[in-house]
Amino acid sequence: MLHFPSANSAAHRPSDRDVAILCGLLDDDVWAFSNCRVDAPGKPVAEIDWLFYNVRHGTLMVSEWKGFPQRVVSATDTGEPWRLDGGMAVPNPIEQVSRQLDAVRSVLRAEILPQHFPAFDPQQLLLMQSVYSPQVDGGTAIERIRWGKVYGSLPALAAVISNSTSRSPLVMSEEGARLRLATALCALFRTTSPAEVKAKLRGSLVGGDTDFVQRISAIHRQIAALHVELADLTLAAQGSVSVQPRAAATKTAPAPVSPALTEHQRMNAHLAQSFHGVNGNSDAAAKALAKAWKLVLADPLLHGETGISVSLFGSVGTPLVKQHHGSLPKVLGMPLRKWCVMQARAAGMKPLDVPGKPSNIRVR
Secondary structure (H helix, E strand, O other): OEEEOEOOOOOOOOOHHHHHHHHHHOOOOEEEEEEEEEOOOOOOOEEEEEEEEEOOOOEEEEEEEOOOOOOEEEEOOOOOOEEEOOOOEEOOHHHHHHHHHHHHHHHHHHHHHHHHOOOOOHHHOOOEEEEEOOOOOOOOEEOOOOOOEEEOOHHHHHHHHHHOOOOOOOOOOOOOHHHHHHHHHHHHHOEOOOHHHHHHHHHHHHHHHHHHHHHHHHHHHHHHHHHHHHHHHHHHHOOOOOOOOOHHHHHHOOOOOOOOOOHHHHHHHHHHHHHOOOOOOHHHHHHHHHHHHHHHHOOHHHOEOOEEEHHHHHHHHHHHHHHHHOOHHHHHOOOHHHHHHHHHHHOOOOOEEEOOEEEEEEOO
8 A cells, every 4th residue: 555644744643553454455556645635615624534546446435534432333324323332422424424525526526637537527536435433343233325335344444445446447547647646646635645655656667667668579579580480481381491490589589477467558558559650640540549449349358347448448548649639539529438339330349338337338
């Protein structure tokens, strides 16, 4: 977990123990902003205990942490107080976190999406909400809560942060955007980025780029060796020469072992390949997008259980065209999803909607 604590030295701080537990449960794809101050226009200033952003899954969660003098007997939805042992009634934290979520969503739409996610529809921004209290246990009666969840243990909360997905994921278009986005979020929520966190963000970028370069170089070496072998085999088939096996050639340049590419990396690779050498001409950009989308349609590893993510294709493709043309819909002459569906049909496929995933399509 990458922790961005409050910039206000007088602000309440989470306990070192809780932070250590979360760091042990969450990997560095989870950014955690603690004790944030949110100034949303037209809304009261909101004090946020925790905002979690899973950059891999594109999910966000606002989490209110509560400590009570006795165990929680009943946790209810909005409109009713919570009850503690002994009959004490306490203000409902679900109502509090709901107000906080409204403030966070408002500032993200106004300050972050236009600059860092220009292709993302602000109305599709989804956030989860939760309440954590160590006084909630197995004996607590938790009413069915319409929005959000109540947790009594950090492992249970961390599991949801790690594994939850969204039908409208807020995924960055490029690895290099991580540090810029983290800096912007820190400024917005009045938190700091410790030196070790900045080092990790820079290190992940450099390491990732190096891996890509090495792998691309290895692939080119393999392709060159295969072309030579193919030429020899063609001549041999014509009976003009005898051919010695070229196994040694492949041994001189073995492909480095690298982890499987993520969905984002595969999408980025298809778009980067299609836009290689493309100039600022709008028609050329549209043709490159069409070529990239065909590669995506032909890539079985991008056809997950929830289909192909059109929003991910858009978020990765936007930086390639916005410098000259402003937006994907402007280049394509229509909304991206409509265009993707039309392209799939033109390729002889049958695109289908994915229930619960409005930005995804499934093809067959």
